[in-house]
Amino acid sequence: MAVNSRKRARYSEVHSPELTLSQGSVDDETLDCSEWSCDGVVSFLQKHGHADVAEKFRDEEIDGELLPDVQLPTLHNMGIRSGKSLKILQLLRRFRRDAPLEHSYKIFNDPIHGHIELDPLCVQIIDTPQFQRLRYIKQLGGCYFVFPGASHNRFEHSLGVCFLAGRLVGTLHKRQPELGITEQDILCVKIAGLCHDLGHGPFSHMFDSMFIPRIRPDRNWRHEDASVQMFEHLIECNHVDFKKYGLNDLDLEFIKEQIAGPRPTTNPDDWPYKGRDKSKAFLYEIVANKRNGIDVDKWVVVLCTFAGTYNCWFRITEALIKANDYLFVPGKDGQKVKMSDAIEDMEAYTKLTDYVFHQILLSDNENLQEAKEILQKIERRELYRCVAECQVYDRTFSEKDRVRVAEQIVNTAVPVDDDNQEVELVPDDVVVDFVKFDYGMGKKDPIESVRFYMKNHPDRAVNVRKEQVSQMLPREFAELHIRVYSRKRDKSSCDAVFSRFEKWCKDRGCSVPKGGDIDPELTPYKTPVKLRSESHSSLLSAATAGTSIQHAKKSLFSSTENRGK
Incomplete structure (x- = not known):
């Protein structure tokens, strides 16, 4: 019978050409099911105790040609869930044609997405020291010192993006x-989704x-660039053979471009990529969308912003800066x-994780004493006091203005009658x-x-203007x-x-x-205290007397209107 390639795509994420299949016998010892008919597949499942799933x-x-391409989402779409789907998938693994023996498809129990199945090449990348280091880098940095639940790492985040x-x-x-x-x-x-965060540091x-930025202000460094360098280092150190999985040098370039973004061009009309042409x-825009910022990386990320979070970030950063000249990581050829400087040496960068916190703390x-005292204060919660926050309408401020603004604040003159006028402050x-x-x-x-x-019109893409949605949408899309x-x-x-x-x-x-x-003119109107008291008393009386709360509210509203007149 003829099997349409579109139908075959329902069961696999790989494209298979149209084939004509014939009736075949069920011999699972040969690990070749390509000649099985649909009845043959049913017979195989019944033979292994899965008669309920066979139908x-x-x-x-699903015939023998489709069987090797059945994946976990396929089983879920068929209504086969939980442990049953895992047993079926384990049974069907013997028919996988593209999985080298040393690295087969593996299932990960993800806390967000449930059981997810990853390709053999992805598994081979995961099973390397360069990728495993992501287990020891917090996804949300110092948030864990404020939010106890913010303990997830770059490792599980990368699996989710993949x-x-x-x-x-x-x-x-x-x-x-x-x-x-x-x-x-x-x-x-x-692979790009899996490796897009390899370059993150502690x-x-x-x-x-x-x-x-503070210790090397002359260096315009991005973690995306480090991710590409670490990806290349991973391939070299672990002898990952991409050709064995059907990928060539152009595909490798495509992966790197998805991670790092477009290369600069002199002509804005020039296509900034080499891995794929404009038709692709x-x-x-799937892993790192430069058009509008909406991509799968953002879907996985939960951003937490809180004063206490930045407080911890400051203190940890200060500790690392003070420890930088005395804390060394083994790099290429055994150099310290x-x-x-580890961002220039991927051998050293592989060993640089959140563990530096405890390296300093236990040293x-x-x-390293000064840096150690800072980290001890973090553990004792002796943090800086967050005094205030304001919105600035001049968005030209940058990182280099921090010291200048601190000096301006300290030198600001306050009124003579201010009780804090006599307190001496220095910019530090x-x-x-x-x-x-x-x-x-x-x-x-x-x-x-x-x-x-x-x-x-499902085949036509259009823009939606703001006024077509609502007149209440924001006019500004950024704040400082x-x-x-x-x-x-x-x-x-x-x-x-x-x-000040x-x-x-x-x-x-x-x-x-x-x-x-x-x-005063900006203060919103509030109900007078007396009326609020009356409101509370009326509702309380209605509740105790068995009167309808809605009736009590209606009476109170009428009396308020009369007062206004």
């Missing part, structure tokens, strides 16, 4: 065969957004490499942090770069906040910092710092 395979018309990337490109392949998505395309997208974004441009090196007493909030594309509205499909901390924890010092920061904000037209006084 579902018959209903889906899985979702495969699901997305697999769905496109199944529903839109005209796109010409190949087996190699799907595998490359999965405590993730704390390392690349705070530590490196959509594949570059500083943390700040008896006198040169104040820590300033710039916090940017946006929708993933800076000042731009990401939805302007999103295309939507209409039900009556300034958070100010006091290194001194006593109340008088914190009050003095707040007074409040005046600094007022002089520059910023929003009123949280905790500050708001001008």
